[in-house]
Amino acid sequence: MHAQNSKKIAVVGTGIIGASWAAYFLARGYTVAATDPAPGAQQRLRSLVDACWPTLERMGLHESASIDRLEFHDNVAATVAEAFFIQESGPERLELKRELMRELDAAAPAETLIATSSSGIPISQVQDVARHPERMLIGHPFNPPHLIPLVEVVGGEATSLQAIDQAMQFYAGIGKKPIHIRREVKGHVANRLQAALWREAIYLVQEGVASVSDIDAAIAHGPGLRWALLGPFLNMHLSGGAGGMDHFLEHLGPPIEDWWADLGTVTLTPELNQTLVQQVNEAIGAGDMARIVAQRDAVLLELLRLKAAHDRLP
Ligand SMILES: NC(=O)c1ccc[n+]([C@@H]2O[C@H](COP(=O)([O-])OP(=O)(O)OC[C@H]3O[C@@H](n4cnc5c(N)ncnc54)[C@H](O)[C@@H]3O)[C@@H](O)[C@H]2O)c1
Known part of the structure; x- marks a missing residue:
């Protein structure tokens, strides 16, 4: 350079x-x-x-x-x-x-x-x-x-x-x-995508389906690992196996549409906010923020290095 x-x-x-x-x-x-x-x-x-x-x-x-x-x-x-x-x-x-x-x-x-x-x-x-x-x-x-x-x-x-x-x-x-x-929309793109996930995550806590820590585990140990590498669309393509995106949409499109119809909406009432704050505090334990941030940044650096060394990842 x-x-x-x-x-x-x-x-x-x-x-x-x-x-x-x-x-x-x-x-x-x-x-x-x-x-x-x-x-x-x-x-x-x-x-x-x-x-x-x-x-x-x-x-x-x-x-x-x-x-x-x-x-x-x-x-x-x-x-x-x-x-x-x-x-x-x-x-x-x-x-x-x-x-x-x-x-x-x-x-x-x-x-x-x-x-x-x-x-x-x-x-x-x-x-x-x-x-x-x-x-x-x-x-x-x-x-x-x-x-x-x-x-x-x-x-x-x-x-x-x-x-x-x-x-x-x-x-x-x-x-x-x-x-x-290409067009001005509220929240640009990445925050809209996050907001879509946050809405359902909070809804699931509100409904008592899963706890804050179980939802964090579901993402951090599940789809989040793949999203960091491929993003949602390439993940769908790979989930379709040899048939790729075409097969994925044909096979799983109808159930996904059924899930969409069942997704929740939430309002951040003081009671719901309190539930979220309480469960997050229980999940991370008192005073542990600095260590979490340090470990997140250390792993993130390694991940960025690994991604840069692999030319077929987007
Ligand atoms: N915090 C986030 O996660 C995040 C992420 C992406 C983008 N942003 C955007 O970045 C921008 C800054 O956000 P932030 O979180 O750093 O806020 P911040 O409050 O930490 O920083 C804003 C800074 O602007 C200074 N300021 C006030 N008047 C000013 C002036 N006339 N001229 C120059 N500086 C002035 C303030 O003193 C302050 O230091 C916002 O537009 C925000 O939307 C924030």
Whole structure:
């Protein structure tokens, strides 16, 4: 890979997501210019980047990567002035995002791509404030962005196809797995898929069919293992044996339609929330969060390494 150190990425908003993005961009050899108006933000960002760095070292740093390439500015204009790419990760509030995007658009060079990490605000609802709305898009990561490869790229009504292409290439070039979502829908794609599963999981707890820990076991020791490797459609194809997807749909399509008709809907009432919180606490035991997170991240790193070494997995 060529040296990246002359190229600068702006990270605007350095909370949970922005800090993780900043660490990842630094690890890929870029200079990162960051800004966040919260008191103590610079110190928090530097601590978070330091905390991520050993993991990023294990993943493999770009030859130009250095924590010293992190700049912090007290204003948006200085942060974006020399950036070729902006990753906005400010608070998820429409009016604030619109104001921030207006500021970024006014200050950034016209050809600089502006991506927002937004989980739920359609880009069409913020890009009308811009002089150059064609370079604005969603680049939605999965938490934590320095570990999880998926980035959902979504354009709005005024986004150019060229900007989508450039963003797809940029994310792929830094080792991410971008997917292009062709229409703006609430929750993009991956969170909608999660929401579908969460609805049924919570319904099954509500109905007393299975406990929180049994449902976690059902996914973590069952389909979740295969989903991490293939995704739902290739799994269906393989479940069809020699006949593939065609046979699967013919053979299991009718029972699946029958199950769909039986799936539940839930409302998150205070009582149901309390049941879920209580069962999760019982399942993980007190004070064990840090060990679970450390073990999850360690196994995730190994899994990412193994996946990268197998070229027929998507
Ligand atoms: N947390 C998640 O799991 C997750 C996952 C994917 C995407 N996202 C998206 O990422 C974005 C950030 O979420 P988060 O979880 O990091 O939130 P967060 O609250 O941790 O961070 C937001 C940061 O923005 C800063 N900020 C406030 N006003 C600002 C301004 N005018 N300019 C720049 N920064 C400003 C805040 O001080 C804060 O540090 C949101 O749009 C969210 O939808 C979150």
